[in-house]
Amino acid sequence: MNGAEYLVSFLEKKGVEYIFGYPGGSVIFLYDVLGRSGLKHILTRHEQGAVHAADGYARVTGKPGVCFATSGPGATNLVTGIANAYLDSVPLIAVTGQVNLDSIGRDAFQEADIIGITMPITKHSYMVKKMDELPSVLEEAWNVATTGRPGPVLIDMPKDIFAGTVDSQVGLEKKYSRKVPLKNGLSEQLDKVVAALHEAKRPLVMVGGGVVSGQASEIIREFVNYTKMPVVTTLMGKGAFPDTAENCLGMVGMHGMPAANLTLNSSDVLIALGVRFSDRITGKPENFLPETTIIHVDIDPAELSKNVVADIPVVCDVAKFLTEMLSRLKKKGLEFATKEWLQEVTIFKEKYPLLYEKEGGLKPQTVIEEVARQVGDKVVVVTDVGQHQMFVAQFYPIGKTRNFVTSGGLGTMGFGLPAAIGAAFGKTNEAVALFTGDGSIQMNIQELATIANHQLPLKVFILNNSCLGMVRQWQELFFKGHYASTLFDSNPDFVRLANAYGIKALRAGETDDISEIVAEAFRLPGPVIVDCAVCQGENVLPIIPPGGKLNEMLGRWKGEAHISRIS
Amino acid sequence: MKCWGGGKVKHTLAVLVENRPGVLSHVAGLFSRRGYNIESLAVGETDDSSVSRITLVVEGDAKIIEQVSKQLNKQVEVIKVNDITEEETVDRQLLLLKVNADIAVRQEIMQIVEIFRCRIVDIGRRSLIVEATGDDAKIQAIIKSLQPFGIMELVRTGRVSIVRGQK
Numbered sequence: 001m002n003g004a005e006y007l008v009s010f011l012e013k014k015g016v017e018y019i020f021g022y023p024g025g026s027v028i029f030l031y032d033v034l035g036r037s038g039l040k041h042i043l044t045r046h047e048q049g050a051v052h053a054a055d056g057y058a059r060v061t062g063k064p065g066v067c068f069a070t071s072g073p074g075a076t077n078l079v080t081g082i083a084n085a086y087l088d089s090v091p092l093i094a095v096t097g098q099v100n101l102d103s104i105g106r107d108a109f110q111e112a113d114i115i116g117i118t119m120p121i122t123k124h125s126y127m128v129k130k131m132d133e134l135p136s137v138l139e140e141a142w143n144v145a146t147t148g149r150p151g152p153v154l155i156d157m158p159k160d161i162f163a164g165t166v167d168s169q170v171g172l173e174k175k176y177s178r179k180v181p182l183k184n185g186l187s188e189q190l191d192k193v194v195a196a197l198h199e200a201k202r203p204l205v206m207v208g209g210g211v212v213s214g215q216a217s218e219i220i221r222e223f224v225n226y227t228k229m230p231v232v233t234t235l236m237g238k239g240a241f242p243d244t245a246e247n248c249l250g251m252v253g254m255h256g257m258p259a260a261n262l263t264l265n266s267s268d269v270l271i272a273l274g275v276r277f278s279d280r281i282t283g284k285p286e287n288f289l290p291e292t293t294i295i296h297v298d299i300d301p302a303e304l305s306k307n308v309v310a311d312i313p314v315v316c317d318v319a320k321f322l323t324e325m326l327s328r329l330k331k332k333g334l335e336f337a338t339k340e341w342l343q344e345v346t347i348f349k350e351k352y353p354l355l356y357e358k359e360g361g362l363k364p365q366t367v368i369e370e371v372a373r374q375v376g377d378k379v380v381v382v383t384d385v386g387q388h389q390m391f392v393a394q395f396y397p398i399g400k401t402r403n404f405v406t407s408g409g410l411g412t413m414g415f416g417l418p419a420a421i422g423a424a425f426g427k428t429n430e431a432v433a434l435f436t437g438d439g440s441i442q443m444n445i446q447e448l449a450t451i452a453n454h455q456l457p458l459k460v461f462i463l464n465n466s467c468l469g470m471v472r473q474w475q476e477l478f479f480k481g482h483y484a485s486t487l488f489d490s491n492p493d494f495v496r497l498a499n500a501y502g503i504k505a506l507r508a509g510e511t512d513d514i515s516e517i518v519a520e521a522f523r524l525p526g527p528v529i530v531d532c533a534v535c536q537g538e539n540v541l542p543i544i545p546p547g548g549k550l551n552e553m554l555g556r557w558k559g560e561a562h563i564s565r566i567s
Numbered sequence: 568m569k570c571w572g573g574g575k576v577k578h579t580l581a582v583l584v585e586n587r588p589g590v591l592s593h594v595a596g597l598f599s600r601r602g603y604n605i606e607s608l609a610v611g612e613t614d615d616s617s618v619s620r621i622t623l624v625v626e627g628d629a630k631i632i633e634q635v636s637k638q639l640n641k642q643v644e645v646i647k648v649n650d651i652t653e654e655e656t657v658d659r660q661l662l663l664l665k666v667n668a669d670i671a672v673r674q675e676i677m678q679i680v681e682i683f684r685c686r687i688v689d690i691g692r693r694s695l696i697v698e699a700t701g702d703d704a705k706i707q708a709i710i711k712s713l714q715p716f717g718i719m720e721l722v723r724t725g726r727v728s729i730v731r732g733q734k
Contacts, residue, residue: 119593120600124643144643178585180647182640302637305630 003134004033004162007095010138011039016066018042018057018425020050024070025110026097029162034068042425042454045446047074049418051081052444055090056422059405060380062215064091064145065422071097072110075156076117080412083121085152087409088236089213091145092152094118101129101158114156123151131164149300150213182301184315186324192312193271194328196293200269202341203229206252209236209408210274210298216319217241217401220273223322226329228338230345232260234275235393239404243397249345250397253281254544255390258352258553258566261542263345265550269293274318277307278409287549297321352566354394355556361510361535364388364463368395370518371433371461377403379433379459380423384416384440387469390540392435414443417460421447424456431457431522438464438491448501448529455526462494462529465536473539477554478546487536498529505529542566577606578625578632579656579728582639583646586612586619590644594621597642603627603635607660609725618646622727655731658702661724662709663688667717668695679712694719702726 001009007030011019020042023031034041044050047069054065065085069078075096085092099108115125123144126137141153197203205227211220217240224231224247231241232252243250250257252264264270270292275281277296282288285307296303296310297318304313314321356365368391381396382405383389389406398404405423407415420434441462451458472486498505504524508517508531521528541563542555553566584590591610598605606624613620625635632650639648668676668691676695680687685699699709706723 115589116592119596123641140643178646179643300641302634302641306634309630 001166002029002033002162003128003131003157003164003166004030006134006166007138007157007162008033008037008039010135011066012037014142015063019066019068020044020053020057020422021068022047022050022070022074023068024074024097026071026099026159027068027074027095027162029159030068030095030097030157041068042421042450044418044421045449046444047077048081048414049421049444049447049450051078051092051094052084052412052415052418053422053425053447053450054092054094055081055085055415056382056405056419057426058085058090058092058422059088059419060402060423060426062213062402064093064142064150066093066095068095069097070110071099071114071159072112074110075114076112078154079117079121080410080414082118082152082154084407084410084412084415086121086123088407089150089209090152091150093141093145094122094152094154096154096156097162098127098156098158100160104158114154118154121152122154125154125156127156128158128161131161131166134161134166149210149298182315184301186314186316189312189314189316190321190324190328193295193314193325194332194334196269196295196312197227197271197329197336198334200293202266202268202344203227203336203338204263204267204270205229205231206264206270206272206275207231207233207237207241208273208275209234209240210318211237211240212274212401214274214299214318216273216322219319219322219326221245223326226326227336228342229271229336230263230338230342232256232264234278234281234408235406236408237275238393238406239398240401242399244399247342249349251393252550253278254283255394255540255542256281257354257394258542258555259345259348261544261550261553262348262352262566265289266344267292269295271295271297273297273321274299276303279307282308283544283549284547289550352555352557355558356538356541357556362508362512362514362533363538364391364465364532364534365395365538367461367463367508367514367518367532367534368392368435370514371435372396374515374518375431375433375522379431380405380427382406382416382420382423382432382434384434384436385411385413386437386440387465387473387538387540388435388437388440388463390470391463394540413440416440417444417447418450420458420460421450421454421456424454424458431459434458434460436460436462437469438462438466438488438494439468441494442491445497448498448503451527452502457525458527459521460527460529461521462531463534464491464494464531465534465538466491467536469536469538470540472536476537476539477543494529494531503527503529505531508532575626575628576632576652578627578650578652579658579726580623580625580636580639581649581651581728582621582623583613584619584621584642585644585646586617587644590619591621593642593644594639597638598625598635601634601638603631607725609727611727622725624726651728651730656728657731658726658728659700660703660706660726662697662699662701662706663722664697664699664710664713664718665694665720666697666713667693667719669693672716676713676716679709683709683712685709
């Protein structure tokens with residue numbers, strides 16, 4: 001068995017179904033084997049497409065995404081995608097080819113030090129330098145990617161390792177890592193949490209991406225039903241607790257739901273589950289909820305007190321934490337008198353609904369609301385990055401875990417289209433709705449060929465405002481309307497472009513019936529591009545201006561004619 | 568307002584790592600990208616040749632040191648991180664120092680070397696090389712004493728530390 005055969009059979013044994021990748025010189029042995037194997041290889045049109053597709057696949061399935069690329073430029077093209085998966089804790093196995101062992105370090109053709117480049121953006125990067133290391137490296141890399149806090153790993157394999165012979169009898173018993181597990185006083189911390197909740201008058205649950213990856217979306221509902229606490233989510237936590245649930249206030253943060261931000265601001269005890277207190281939520285960390293008792297639960301100890309000081313840090317898997325808590329609370333028969341608090345929260349909701357000006361052209365929010373109304377949770381929702389991403393987070397309620405795919409931490413424009421491809425392969429019985437912008441889609445537009453190739457049921461809504469909306473918005477609000485390099489004067493005609501790839505396309509504008517166009521997009525089989533000509537000047541509101549606090553949102557408030565600071 | 572107590576303190580971290588190529592660069596890279604500053608670093612094999620020990624001296628407040636330890640712990644190749652700052656330890660550095668030593672001052676330098684119980688390991692026509700081991704204070708004192716003669720070259724290792732007693 002050669003190295004390539006060993007790798008392929010290893011992946012087959014792990015239950016991998018799809019590989020997203022792009023061939024090249026140093027992985028030619030691998031592709032020779034792959035082409036004859038049971039694994040399905042999805043050829044993207046750029047390595048960045050492959051890594052984002054693997055990422056999207058992992059997000060909707062919970063299984064690690066796998067991507068292959070050749071050495072040098074193939075490997076470096078993965079970098080953005082690996083960083084993206086790292087910041088959002090997505091399990092990913094990236095296998096890169098490398099030049100022959102005896103050429104390493106000589107600046108050989110298509111040589112790049114991908115280990116050195118990716119070390120800061122992976123959980124670990126491995127280079128296989130000896131044949132007998134291959135079995136243990138693969139086994140460990142798989143474990144590293146999928147256990148604890150998930151994340152990407154990279155395995156760099158020189159060409160002669162693919163071609164060399166593996167003695168499958170050796171290697172496995174040799175452990176790569178001998179880490180000493182940390183002690184954690186879980187039981188004591190749980191007692192402290194119970195005590196803090198006992199005192200709480202205005203408790204709040206914050207659901208983060210860790211609730212998705214920790215598969216805690218069932219138990220969290222039970223916990224919330226029992227404790228009757230209100231819930232807010234982060235962008236990454238969206239879907240882990242249904243937006244449509246009565247207790248759910250939706251997303252918090254810079255562009256969060258007004259009521260969610262106000263509730264967070266008024267809470268006295270916050271149970272933060274699988275969140276990392278990103279600056280998009282905290283603003284200046286030292287100003288973030290100084291009076292609130294923060295209970296921070298995360299499987300990664302390094303997250304606790306990294307950005308925001310946790311009063312009660314708990315190193316624990318979220319599902320385990322919630323199970324333990326429920327049993328303790330029930331045993332103690334602890335009742336939660338949250339009635340007054342919930343009333344207060346309801347007032348926030350009624351007083352500060354999310355509003356937008358519906359007149360004056362086709363609004364991006366209208367398109368999103370219409371898709372949500374027609375297909376709701378029947379499709380996987382994928383976004384790119386920018387204004388449209390925030391509009392989807394605000395206006396598209398998600399009811400199911402792993403049904404919302406977005407680039408949270410890194411904010412990678414160009415993520416959407418390939419991630420939607422991965423999502424379509426991950427959830428073959430569902431259609432995928434991708435919301436993207438005219439800026440974002442052009443960052444990986446070559447993947448239209450991949451979509452056409454596989455006739456994926458992918459409905460792409462380009463919320464086309466002929467500009468880079470988010471940056472334009474900041475320039476309007478904070479740079480006196482100096483629109484430097486944000487207005488696109490020469491966009492392609494996306495309908496004709498889609499047609500050129502052999503993809504059906506529709507146009508939506510101010511005078512069109514958007515509801516009919518959305519229905520048509522979902523009625524047509526296979527991929528459909530909908531080029532929606534939306535208003536250029538639409539801004540994402542509310543917004544917490546830089547340095548502002550949660551209750552200092554600028555927005556459109558009920559009964560007020562102009563955008564103003566919340567009062 | 569909630570904050571971490573304590574000002575900046577020098578911490579000594581004893582880090583056991585897998586003895587593999589690239590490990591040191593991973594550890595050093597972690598420090599640079601997270602914005603922590605390494606004061607001193609020494610690395611070498613332990614009694615088990617597959618394990619190396621890195622002795623790191625880092626300056627920072629309690630929050631920084633806790634983050635450093637946690638981030639180090641996350642590295643796949645890090646086996647164990649011990650903060651031995653509060654422990655009773657034996658600390659040593661090695662110093663090699665080439666000092667101007669004309670005949671007129673040679674005797675004086677040799678006396679200083681005697682007082683500090685260090686050694687002269689090389690004699691040139693106009694210079695001496697002094698070898699010294701000791702803790703930070705002693706090394707500083709030797710350097711200071713020899714400075715007036717004109718130091719031509721100086722090289723010192725990072726600190727290595729070991730906990731006294733039972734452990």
